[in-house]
Amino acid sequence: xALVILIIILALMxxxxxxxxxxxxxxxxxxxxxxxxxxxxxxxxxxxxxxTLEQLIVFIPAILAxxxxxxxxxWPGYYIASGLGVIWLIGRFIYAISYVNDPAKRGLGFMMxxxxxxxxxxxxxxxxxxxxx
Amino acid sequence: xALVILIIILALMxxxxxxxxxxxxxxxxxxxxxxxxxxxxxxxxxxxxxxTLEQLIVFIPAILAxxxxxxxxxWPGYYIASGLGVIWLIGRFIYAISYVNDPAKRGLGFMMxxxxxxxxxxxxxxxxxxxxx
Amino acid sequence: xALVILIIILALMxxxxxxxxxxxxxxxxxxxxxxxxxxxxxxxxxxxxxxTLEQLIVFIPAILAxxxxxxxxxWPGYYIASGLGVIWLIGRFIYAISYVNDPAKRGLGFMMxxxxxxxxxxxxxxxxxxxxx
Numbered sequence: 213x214a215l216v217i218l219i220i221i222l223a224l225m226x227x228x229x230x231x232x233x234x235x236x237x238x239x240x241x242x243x244x245x246x247x248x249x250x251x252x253x254x255x256x257x258x259x260x261x262x263x264t265l266e267q268l269i270v271f272i273p274a275i276l277a278x279x280x281x282x283x284x285x286x287w288p289g290y291y292i293a294s295g296l297g298v299i300w301l302i303g304r305f306i307y308a309i310s311y312v313n314d315p316a317k318r319g320l321g322f323m324m325x326x327x328x329x330x331x332x333x334x335x336x337x338x339x340x341x342x343x344x345x
Numbered sequence: 346x347a348l349v350i351l352i353i354i355l356a357l358m359x360x361x362x363x364x365x366x367x368x369x370x371x372x373x374x375x376x377x378x379x380x381x382x383x384x385x386x387x388x389x390x391x392x393x394x395x396x397t398l399e400q401l402i403v404f405i406p407a408i409l410a411x412x413x414x415x416x417x418x419x420w421p422g423y424y425i426a427s428g429l430g431v432i433w434l435i436g437r438f439i440y441a442i443s444y445v446n447d448p449a450k451r452g453l454g455f456m457m458x459x460x461x462x463x464x465x466x467x468x469x470x471x472x473x474x475x476x477x478x
Numbered sequence: 479x480a481l482v483i484l485i486i487i488l489a490l491m492x493x494x495x496x497x498x499x500x501x502x503x504x505x506x507x508x509x510x511x512x513x514x515x516x517x518x519x520x521x522x523x524x525x526x527x528x529x530t531l532e533q534l535i536v537f538i539p540a541i542l543a544x545x546x547x548x549x550x551x552x553w554p555g556y557y558i559a560s561g562l563g564v565i566w567l568i569g570r571f572i573y574a575i576s577y578v579n580d581p582a583k584r585g586l587g588f589m590m591x592x593x594x595x596x597x598x599x600x601x602x603x604x605x606x607x608x609x610x611x
Contacts (some may be wrong), residue, residue, distance in 0.1 A: 214547070214550075214606045214609060214610070217546070217547060217602060218603070219544045219545060220539055220608055221539075221540075221543060221599050221602050221603060224535075224536050224539060224540065224599060225599065227535070227536065228536065228596075231532065244354070244581070244582075245577075245581040245582070245584065246498065246518070246521040246522050246524070246525040246526065246577075246581050247521070247527070250381060254379070255379040256379050259378065259379040259381070261366050261532075265398070265531070265532055265535055266394075266398055268535050269357075269360070269398055269402065269405075269535065270357050270360065270361065272539055273353055273354075273355075273405055273534075274357065277350045277353060279353060280350070281347070281350060284347075288439065305427070311378075311379075315377070315378040315379050316377075316378070318378070330361075332353050333357060333358065336350060336354050337351070337354060340347045340350065342350055343347060344347070385512070388512040388513070389512050391512070392511065392512040392514070398531070399497065399527075399531055402490075402493070402531055402534050402535065402538075403490050403493065403494065406486055406487075406490060406538055407487075407490065410483045410486060410487060412482060413483070414480070417480075438548040444511075444512075447511070447514050448491075449511070451511070463494075466487050466490060466491065469483060469487050470484070470487060473483065473484055475479045476480060477480070
């Protein structure tokens, strides 16, 4: 359980680092609040942060739901979830780097976030189904 | 508990379906990342996804808080929460369909999300209050 | 635990109040859905809501992770977390008021959200580390 919480905290720290870069980009490209657009380079940093938010709302509940459901039927849920979580953390890092270079090349990082989240969601359904029979 | 987790996973799947439709709409209406606007039809799909994110940040903590607090004072929290969760899931589906047809008609779907969430939040306060006395 | 859940529900209510103000501002400044921009005053209300969403995705997992990890090593996690949570709630209120008056003056409120969240994240890491040794 501590391992899963560690992964979640690391994911939140990654997200806060992206938020911090948006703040930096506001100064660098002269985009003053409340504007959230105005310079193509700023837009990239802002979208990386926003997309991470869009991913976290799935990732955090999914990793908790899967860990709990898997442990519940005797699987090593915390370990599997943490392994998938590490892939997610690395994928998000790759996503951020490649998005800022060229938004069209965000595919690999995206996939490394998408598959762990989807696997944990489907895994949760499987574990719930198995606990009922 | 498994029932509540099932509802949360279904809500996340609904959200991922909306995200997928945003990706489709990017191609169809020629809105390239990092842009998040540029064609009125694209805007609708994007807002459905964003609004679902805005709802999920309330719905997920609310359903968990209510289930826990209600079970804690001996109420069938998991069953009540799951019932309200099903209304939420259907409401979000209606919201998405009607928003894409005409954003002005998003009221019914919105209400079917708003009331379950508010009821669970107020219900949590009631349960916490009752557990103290 | 009930105290931490109470703080989370209050944070969600604050967020819903900001969402409600966005709805009011839509009418007042004539910004029709799906548009999310179009009048500088509307933009401020919208950004307050969006920024609160961006903060909640960190605050909710952080307060739960910290409470759990701290109680786990015998610290009064629920009380410390609730104290930091109250600072967060007040900070968000100050943020909203000052942002609508002048977005450049959002610093104090922001700090009152940033530090409690960061302290709870770092606190979680410390508690996990201490539970391992």
